[in-house]
Amino acid sequence: NAGVTQTPKFRILKIGQSMTLQCTQDMNHNYMYWYRQDPGMGLKLIYYSVGAGITDKGEVPNGYNVSRSTTEDFPLRLELAAPSQTSVYFCASSYPTGLNTEAFFGQGTRLTVV
Amino acid sequence: DQQVKQNSPSLSVQEGRISILNCDYTNSMFDYFLWYKKYPAEGPTFLISISSIKDKNEDGRFTVFLNKSAKHLSLHIVPSQPGDSAVYFCAASGEGETSGSRLTFGEGTQLTVNP
Numbered sequence: 001n002a003g004v005t006q007t008p009k010f011r012i013l014k015i016g017q018s019m020t021l022q023c024t025q026d027m028n029h030n031y032m033y034w035y036r037q038d039p040g041m042g043l044k045l046i047y048y049s050v051g052a053g054i055t056d057k058g059e060v061p062n063g064y065n066v067s068r069s070t071t072e073d074f075p076l077r078l079e080l081a082a083p084s085q086t087s088v089y090f091c092a093s094s095y096p097t098g099l100n101t102e103a104f105f106g107q108g109t110r111l112t113v114v
Numbered sequence: 115d116q117q118v119k120q121n122s123p124s125l126s127v128q129e130g131r132i133s134i135l136n137c138d139y140t141n142s143m144f145d146y147f148l149w150y151k152k153y154p155a156e157g158p159t160f161l162i163s164i165s166s167i168k169d170k171n172e173d174g175r176f177t178v179f180l181n182k183s184a185k186h187l188s189l190h191i192v193p194s195q196p197g198d199s200a201v202y203f204c205a206a207s208g209e210g211e212t213s214g215s216r217l218t219f220g221e222g223t224q225l226t227v228n229p
Binding site for chain 2 (some may be wrong): 004031034035040041042043044045048058090093094096100101102103104105106107108
């Protein structure tokens with residue numbers, strides 16, 4: 001019963017470096033999401049995917065890229081890290097049934113860009 | 115443009131009393147509302163939800179009320195327990211079929227239940 005697993009849990013990046021945040025889920029959910037949470041703020045949607053091979057921008061997509069080659073995995077790529085990308089990143093998945101859109105979240109990745 | 119708003123950053127209550135957390139929204143397309151609970155260093159976990167066709171949903175100590183005309187919902191916790199101390203997020207979904215069932219979150223309210 002792993003649910004949604006994110007790696008790494010913590011990372012410090014230098015400005016201009018790149019990295020990939022990994023996310024995998026074992027619930028066979030078709031929908032997956034990436035959110036970021038800044039201090040004192042709610043979660044903001046970066047990108048989402050409604051199925052393998054399909055991705056779309058959320059509210060704050062600039063500076064990020066995603067891919068969805070399998071149902072299980074939804075990695076988030078930062079190409080040129082900037083201090084404004086210092087945040088906690090959460091991956092989530094869901095299997096909407098009717099109006100029910102409950103999403104299950106991973107434990108988060110705390111990223112600091114210096 | 116904050117479509118889901120929680121105006122109280124924090125709330126402190128005594129153990130055994132009622133906790134009331136409030137949430138307002140502006141987008142009339144939202145048709146499903148959820149409350150999430152978040153402990154430090156963990157991801158949000160689902161607590162309770164309500165669809166727009168209802169005005170109340172109850173699950174044990176937790177009740178969510180929805181007032182569609184006022185675009186307002188609230189979460190009641192009775193009785194409050196110290197283990198309820200966490201950040202509570204209000205979220206909404208339902209902006210149409212192309213939304214991917216994505217959730218729009220409020221800023222969160224830090225609830226502290228004092229023994």
